[in-house]
Amino acid sequence: MLATSYGPGALGRFDDSLRRAGSVSRRNIAALPSAYWIVVISGFLEPVLYLFSMGIGVGRLVGDLPLPDGRLVPYAAFVAPAMLASSAMAGALSESTFNFFGKMKYMRLYDGVLATPVQPMELAFGELMWAMARGALYSAAFLGVMVAMGLSAFGWAVAAFPATLLVGFAFGGLGMALSTFMRSWQDFDIMGTVQFALFLFSGTFAPLGSYPTAVRLVIEATPLYHGVELIRSITTASIHPVLLVHAGYLVGLTALGLLVAGRRMARLLLK
Secondary structure, X not given: OOHHHHOXXXXXXXXXXXHHHHHHHHHHHHOOOOOHHHHHHHHHHHHHHHHHHHHHHHXXXXXXXXXXXXXXXXXXXXXXXXXXXXXXXXXXXXXXXXXXXXXXXXXXXXXXXXXXXOOHHHHHHHHHHHHHHHHHHHHHHHHHHHHHOOOOOHHHHHHHHHHHHHHXXXXXXXXXXXXXXXXXXXXXXXXXXXXXXXXXXXXXXXXXXXXXXXXXXXXXXXXXXXXXXXHHHHHOXXXXXXXXXXXXXXXXXXXXXXXXXXXXXXXXXXX
């Protein structure tokens, strides 16, 4: 089996596909502007400021909130994982929507890329990996802030890091798929509104049980809710079997997003 990775077998084709997808990510690294670090820092500071204002400021008025296992945690410990999930969402969507759309529709970058052996699905996966690089930076830095503030133990923070990557993958795939349907920059106003609604109403600032039943059912169908619950349960050491449902939802969304993005790009660019 190892030998086939260097030959014409299934593993060899898989290795070639990964290398071509990796070349897309490496191209993005090489094309980074010198001031890109300003964008990264601003994307990290936003959830941290929300954490200090809502988690600590409002938390003094709210007090403790219950977890699904019945334990009470300080409001800051309740809100911090939600800020982390929202940060992973925002980082992945920023790269996989605005930047992705600009490269595809206005820069026409992908026309040249697809003239090489790179296939549409490999292009989509390479862009998703690049989007996750930014999301991983946000997540690692924010987890460090949580540990420093005593909102999560170091071991549980490390365990939560893969969950934040999974949230980023899910929203990165979803963002790319949606971008292939965008007609102009104005369409992103709708996406921004939906993103802000997810940020506010995904169990971010209040337990799900505080919402009316109809609203609660809608929230349970949204991807950020599953990301928030997955990360919150890990950082607060509240492990239960429902976490597999949350993780499975995000894995399925990632696969669906990549599939739709790859097929749509083939239809739009390989005419």
